[in-house]
Amino acid sequence: MLIKIAIKPQILAPLMYNNYFSWPFSLVIKQQNYILQFETNLMYNCCLTCGASKTLPFLELILRQRTFDVLIIQAQAFSIKQKVLQLVLYNLHTKKEKVTKKVVEEKKEAEKQEDDEYVCEDEETSIRLKTPRGTRDYNPHEQGLRNEMMAIIKRNFDNSGGQYLETPVIELRDILMNKYGEDEKLIYELQLQDGAEELCLRYDLTVPLSRYVAMNRKKIKSPFKAARMGRVYRRDQPRMTKGRLREFWQCDYDIVRTAMPSHMRDLVFDDMEVIALICQTLMDLGVEDFVIKLNNRKILDVICGVKNEQVRAISSAIDKLDKREWNQVKEEMIEKGITAECAETIYAFVQIKGKPHEVLEQLKKNKDLQAYNKIPGIVSAAIEEFELLMELLQAYHGNIYLDKVCIDMSMVRGLDYYTGIILEAVFTDPRLAEDIGSISAGGRYDKLIQGFVPSQEFPCVGASIGFERIFSYLLEKHPGRSSTSTDILVCEVSGKNESVKDILYIERLKLLEELKLRNGFSCEIMNKFKPSFRDQINYAEDREIKWLVIIGEEELANNTVNLRRLTLVGDRVIIKSKDKKTNGQKGVIIAVEQPEDNDKAFFFYIKPDDPALQKISQSKDKPNGWKLTKKEIGQVIEQNKEETISELQITGLKRSELIAFLKARLPNSLTQ
Amino acid sequence: MLIKIAIKPQILAPLMYNNYFSWPFSLVIKQQNYILQFETNLMYNCCLTCGASKTLPFLELILRQRTFDVLIIQAQAFSIKQKVLQLVLYNLHTKKEKVTKKVVEEKKEAEKQEDDEYVCEDEETSIRLKTPRGTRDYNPHEQGLRNEMMAIIKRNFDNSGGQYLETPVIELRDILMNKYGEDEKLIYELQLQDGAEELCLRYDLTVPLSRYVAMNRKKIKSPFKAARMGRVYRRDQPRMTKGRLREFWQCDYDIVRTAMPSHMRDLVFDDMEVIALICQTLMDLGVEDFVIKLNNRKILDVICGVKNEQVRAISSAIDKLDKREWNQVKEEMIEKGITAECAETIYAFVQIKGKPHEVLEQLKKNKDLQAYNKIPGIVSAAIEEFELLMELLQAYHGNIYLDKVCIDMSMVRGLDYYTGIILEAVFTDPRLAEDIGSISAGGRYDKLIQGFVPSQEFPCVGASIGFERIFSYLLEKHPGRSSTSTDILVCEVSGKNESVKDILYIERLKLLEELKLRNGFSCEIMNKFKPSFRDQINYAEDREIKWLVIIGEEELANNTVNLRRLTLVGDRVIIKSKDKKTNGQKGVIIAVEQPEDNDKAFFFYIKPDDPALQKISQSKDKPNGWKLTKKEIGQVIEQNKEETISELQITGLKRSELIAFLKARLPNSLTQ
Structure with a gap:
């Protein structure tokens, strides 16, 4: 069941600005109205957002007692404490009552299945024993493997001049807000227990690094090669067996500069170092068959003049190209406000992928790309950066790292803060690639720290090792591990x-x-x-x-x-x-x-x-x-x-x- | 300023039962009324607890507008969502308004000072950059030392057959409640964002271990030597420079059995192993001059028939003996419901401390202890356990560990769950001991896991290395550490x-x-x-x-x-x-x-x-x-x-x- 909510533009605007929405939605513009649409099994979240946890039973009650086509719910915004939100709920089905009930039950059933592995339910225990949804314990056999993985990653960070940094798991709410685009809704918030500070659990290790750098910018020796290993939290839909959890470890390595270098190409040196490190670490971890996909945000930003805000919407459309016909995806893009002409250009463009040198030749010849290159020089500068990057990889370690990279114009990372090169490592085996997803990801983010210190430039590049996903892969590959080190x-x-x-x-x-x-x-x-x-x-x-x-x-x-x-x-x-x-x-x-x-x-x-x-x-x-x-x-x-x-x-x-x-x-x- | 709240016994009882109170308080019984008393600089917390964060300004407003002797605040319980709390607030001062204002300002000032080191405030930043109160960053020099410390602790855990376990930092609220006595108020709670589960940040590594053992009790090979290293959270008054933080690392080693052994003395073997491990680890970390104080909860529990609930109150009184006259402390004990005779016995008893063999001789001869030994055999069993423990330490490593331990009847740990031996390591240097406090602590807790699985017995003993305190000590002792490992x-x-x-x-x-x-x-x-x-x-x-x-x-x-x-x-x-x-x-x-x-x-x-x-x-x-x-x-x-x-x-x-x-x-x- 698809739920649609019509909302007046003048109400939508401030809500968008404040990152109010906390459910995955798509936006359709029809006859001067904006229609938000989302899958019904998320209605539960939606209701919660609109008025704390009491709203669901309240809503159910109304749905059971009355028959109507439009339901207006007036509720105070939960986290922003401002404005009143008017939601017009179109129910697409006639038998509302049953459907609503069924949806809630299905959701509960799905949650239960998801949790099953980490719940202990028997008659002997005094309370239901389980870990929070999307989290799990690691037993000594598993933790033994995890400790070995940590040691390998640490050795690689050490050998690249990594300087270890530890920041708290909790951060002030203000620090984390307006950094992650629509993923912001996945941030865990703490109760206001002592009234002093609004606190959140960190969503990644990049924004805390940025805060640290901004605070210590006068002491830091540039370039600062920051190595971190720690837990992060995302209230996402968990898939435990595939290493997709709500609490998970990240191992990050970033190169932070506290000023622009005199030659911009020095930054490509940093890009190369991050890519080489990721390659070597994945190889040392025993991930043999992988490829590192590269792209550059600059190129994507200029084609068709696509704005940053649309990148996420477009990328979710692009992601669907594997499974759907182009016509369907095109329609979705148009619904999202992209012109048909521009959609075709994007389509032609995202077909471009392969060995770096071949792709770069193709890009240089691409007439569409040249024609749509509205900001002169940006695309050619990005191509030059790619060429230098490949030259450095070759000079450093011959074909060993170079053979692992490809350029893939359909790889578009979701986070708002990237500004240049972006990277994503996946298994070469398509089944593993689909099952597990990316095993490392990162990119260049030259504007993030400037958000904290507007007067200064901080060009940064970094990547994160997908610890949990690699762990789930290695655990299956290497069973039979001793749980103690006793000899x-x-x-x-x-x-x-x-x-x-x-x-x-x-x-x-x-x-x-x-x-x-x-x-x-x-x-x-x-x-x-x-x-x-x-x-x-x-x-x-x-x-x-x-x-x-x-x-x-x-x-x-x-x-x-x-x-x-x-x-x-x-x-x-x-x-x-x-x-x-x-x-x-x-x-x-x-x-x-x-x-x-x-x-x-x-x-x-x-x-x-x-x-x-x-x-x-x-x-x-x-x-x-x-x-x-x-x-x-x-x-x-x-x-x-x-x-x-x-x-x-x-x-x-x-x-x-x-x-x-x-x-x-x-x-x-x-x-x- | 001391604030007292009078509360009717019939209202107090359910509140006590639900662990409602979230501020440090002492309880005085006077003329059929219970008086809760607490220091005024904690009023802020109290008000918050009674009705969310809006209450403080509201209360201030009332205090400014009106003059009264009794203020009745009616507010919905914040976290329990049940009942209405009636608090009668006696204001002991006449100039309420000024005092209240001053208190709030003093509190703000104190908080600011506390945070100062970890705040970055200048005109260039767009927002106030800081870590949450009671947390801090560790720069690469510091983190280098911390990584070395972790490696030393891990080597010690490994060499003792430690099996690593990792549990989530977040736990279900139900799991953590009713485990920590009055310290429960220090637990961080998460916002109910998806309505599904009430979540908290873990307070220690012991209760999560207990949950894990209860869930996996049929798979675990007993004895399970569980090693854990991870962060825990306590909303306590921070003292950053002394390693007392709200977010800190603990390194724990526990020996868990899933059944009582046929001979109880096998458990003393476990006690000995934990003490030997703590000794060796502290020595390897470079803490040379320390002593491990030992006591046994069984002895304390039987003298004067002191009940478990009173142990914390008595221990806080005992702790004050260093700084106050006995008469004052005695008065406090009597206010807490201890008889004068019993207080005198406790006083004589807590004087007993020193070399294990000497103390044990003294205990055997102590007539008061024998007279007050209401449950026959408990005290003598505890003395026998001590004797066996010393024999095992001696057999294992001669005088090396034995010279580090003493028995100190005035050492009483606060947590509710201990049932047998308790231990606390402190620096021998009295200045360091007072400044830094205990650098390792633990004990035997035979009933904790049974709380989850009533039908089974789980005798456990374990200890925690005070990572942050030792870190703050070592950092001062060994400055000048390289921040990278690049050669x-x-x-x-x-x-x-x-x-x-x-x-x-x-x-x-x-x-x-x-x-x-x-x-x-x-x-x-x-x-x-x-x-x-x-x-x-x-x-x-x-x-x-x-x-x-x-x-x-x-x-x-x-x-x-x-x-x-x-x-x-x-x-x-x-x-x-x-x-x-x-x-x-x-x-x-x-x-x-x-x-x-x-x-x-x-x-x-x-x-x-x-x-x-x-x-x-x-x-x-x-x-x-x-x-x-x-x-x-x-x-x-x-x-x-x-x-x-x-x-x-x-x-x-x-x-x-x-x-x-x-x-x-x-x-x-x-x-x-």
């Missing part, structure tokens, strides 16, 4: 001598001190008095601890230890099976299944190295790999080494030789 | 040959590729075409880049490079001065002052190694060190090496020898 568990085996048994925990503590505190190994003991050996094996297996150092009565008497190396998740193994297809193949253990009966043998799920052999799991609960028994695991390949080992058991190793033995096989923090 | 700047020197000059940026890019991309050095170039050598020296000095690799026409022709090692902030140097006091001393460069005139020599501020020689700077703007000229810097001592070098200049190094030369002197990520 060794010190175990005891009880003998018959009760007095020895009683003091074995002290011996474990002493060995823990030697291994962990004195030699820097990542080492644990089980926090239990007189644990059984089975207890300790389970403890190690649960936490994927591969090495056991074992002491008992005999070992204490002889001053020795026993050692055992478990075969666990994350181990690369060679398969020894009767099945000819699997025998001799190499793969990684991605899961271990403990049978219900504690005494029975474990099953191991193996993901083979050869992608051709990988099967697609039918069940969501079952790991996607070969299910094998312990016997079918032939040999373990030690990490980073090509030597193979069978499951290792050593008895009677001298205590004095233990440290040297472990140092040869395991990392320890003291010698690193 | 090398590749520079060009222009010759007279214009055609060579034109392509030198390409040569810089090629060298950058070789050093950074192929050999993993942290390396930069200046993003400028044809920069002057002075430009590049300034760039390096601004960013504390110590090594310059220089190419020019001659070097290109000969296939060589020149090298220069700058003397910069962070370098340890030997002073060569005519002043006998300073000559021959070693110290660290903490700041470099560039003179107004670009051509004049720099000044270096040196912090001498010998603390006796350190002077206290008179001015806030000037670094606290010796101001010396370049000539007075004798030799630089290379980091981690005891060899000394004079400022190094090498000309004509063969390109083929460059990598080996740098590898011998600098870290590079590829060989690490």
Whole structure:
């Protein structure tokens, strides 16, 4: 169901100016009236906006009691505290009541489904336990991967002279407003609890950087290569499984100058550095097949004299070209106030995409572009910038980065503040590209900080790594990650001598001190008095601890230890099976299944190295790999080494030789 | 000015139950009436709470227009949306109007002072630029230190088998309520923007962990050693310079079990592990002189039959014993509903503090404690737990951790949820202890998760590292930190040959590729075409880049490079001065002052190694060190090496020898 709201131009204007609207809408002009139209499942939001949360039940009540074609709702604007908004609601259906009810229920159902994964509902809990909509927890396996990703990104930022900056997650409302165009409606606001300040959760890391630079502009050494990693918040429609959340991490790198350089081409140097950094970081993260799409706002701004305010509307139309006929999209553009002639030009223009050098040749020859270039020189300057950028990428790292970039005139980023080059990295695989969307995005924004300090120029360029999206991709690609970094568990085996048994925990503590505190190994003991050996094996297996150092009565008497190396998740193994297809193949253990009966043998799920052999799991609960028994695991390949080992058991190793033995096989923090 | 509000018991009860109150208050029972009393500078909060932000001006208006002794304010409860609150406000002063006005102004003044450091106010900015009250930015120098601290804490958590967990910063309101006692009023709430969920910013990392455990209790392997690092929010009175903020980082490590162990003493193993981890982490962070105070809630709970609800009130009274006479404190306790006899017992009891073994002997002999031990065995069980804890600490690491702990019966933590051992780390230096407060805190909370899942037991113990407080301490202790990790700047020197000059940026890019991309050095170039050598020296000095690799026409022709090692902030140097006091001393460069005139020599501020020689700077703007000229810097001592070098200049190094030369002197990520 499509809801349309007619609104008088004189009322619309100040509302537009104040960024009042908080629902996605399209604007149609018909017979001197403006029609706002939006999908009905957003009516809920709309109602909320018009008069706080009480409005929905109130509206429902009216819809049920009366039959009418036009409903005028008068309500005080929620956040602006000024004016009264008159909305004329055309109901397009005759059976209003049922439809309204159905819509609300459908919405609730959709929300519930969306949240399902992160809700715990059973009869045992005292309240419904869940994370807020669009947010989620990351368990230790997931967080392990996230920490690794952070380390890789940090190393790349470090190596590019990044200077770390941390700004609060909360910002004054005034700082964030009028920066994001219509996305402003997605900003979370805090309750006015102490009356002093109107506060919001930050929407990105770019506006807080701008505020910081404006405040510290006299101290900053230009160019300031600002590196930030932190959470941002957007009250958007979440798609959790695709890394689209309401709370998510961004990792940003921006080059900020506090004055225009004497030669404008120095700025292209900055553009190049950002693109090279994004390329290298994505490659280091293990994203192999991606492309960085480039465009330049200057070119888009001048064709057809399209104004900045229309860029978002046009870009949403352009985005639809993949799925709809040109005629439909053209109609939409015309409805949005673009002339038919201009729409055709845009259409021809957005077809231009491909290898940078080819695209630049095409652009130079493009007669439409030249004809519509109303501000002389802007387009040719943008083309020259592109040419210099490609030259710098080539000079820096040959074809390695250059092969990753393309120019795509249909890539138009939504945010208001871009003024020059814009970039967006996507997977080359079209299925991944559609599923996951952009994995990095950014551009040049030379006017943003000037909004805070009108008397000074701050040319800036930067990009953000799409942390959550890359995480969701890598998590699927690399399952079977250990949740701890513990390498060794010190175990005891009880003998018959009760007095020895009683003091074995002290011996474990002493060995823990030697291994962990004195030699820097990542080492644990089980926090239990007189644990059984089975207890300790389970403890190690649960936490994927591969090495056991074992002491008992005999070992204490002889001053020795026993050692055992478990075969666990994350181990690369060679398969020894009767099945000819699997025998001799190499793969990684991605899961271990403990049978219900504690005494029975474990099953191991193996993901083979050869992608051709990988099967697609039918069940969501079952790991996607070969299910094998312990016997079918032939040999373990030690990490980073090509030597193979069978499951290792050593008895009677001298205590004095233990440290040297472990140092040869395991990392320890003291010698690193 | 003290404001008192009389409130009828039947009205107070539901308000207490709903945790309605949002200001610090004390409760006095007088003649069947309850009197809430609070300091006037908090009236602002009180008024806000009673009826949204409009109430303050409204109240002011009434106070100015009328004279009265009792003011009844009727207002709808802001956050509970139920009931009507009747407050009877007794004004203790006759000149209400002036006092009220003054109070509001004083409050504004105090707030302004508090914020001053983090506000940028000048005529050039379009709006007032600041971070929200109680929050701040961290510049690259500061963030560098913070990143190092995070790495140290992470290494400690890793080495103790910590499993990382990340939960959202926002939580459902229902999850957070009724967990923190009267501190609940400090929780930030979000606006109900989409009507669906009432959201708050998390107050700590413990309650979110509890929710996570309750939701995932069937999957978690017990014991779960949960490590978390993240931001939390408290609408408390900020003291920015002492690391007391409204937004701050916490680093938590907790051991969570999903069932009671068969032997309760296994839990003491967990307690010991947490204490050992806190000790080691504080030591690794460079906090040398600290003590970990221990107490046990069980002991406090049984003496005098003090109820949990009174613990906070008593603890605030106990805290005042440092500054006030016992008689005054006793009176306060009696006002809070404690009997005089009980107050005396508490007083005698909180005198007990010192070395664990001595305190335990004292406790065993304490007749009052035995007499008042109304629940038999609880106190002696707590004493046994302490004894086992000390035995385990001793067995693990001899006296090293044991010497850091003491038992202090006057240490009572405020949070409601503790049930057993509680701990608090403070500096040994009394000035630091008072200034900075606790630098780590935690305890055992066996009932918290049961609040979510009543049918199951979850014994937990954990502690939080006071990240911001330690940061503020370390920042003062170790000034002069580089803001980037860049080691090398590749520079060009222009010759007279214009055609060579034109392509030198390409040569810089090629060298950058070789050093950074192929050999993993942290390396930069200046993003400028044809920069002057002075430009590049300034760039390096601004960013504390110590090594310059220089190419020019001659070097290109000969296939060589020149090298220069700058003397910069962070370098340890030997002073060569005519002043006998300073000559021959070693110290660290903490700041470099560039003179107004670009051509004049720099000044270096040196912090001498010998603390006796350190002077206290008179001015806030000037670094606290010796101001010396370049000539007075004798030799630089290379980091981690005891060899000394004079400022190094090498000309004509063969390109083929460059990598080996740098590898011998600098870290590079590829060989690490």
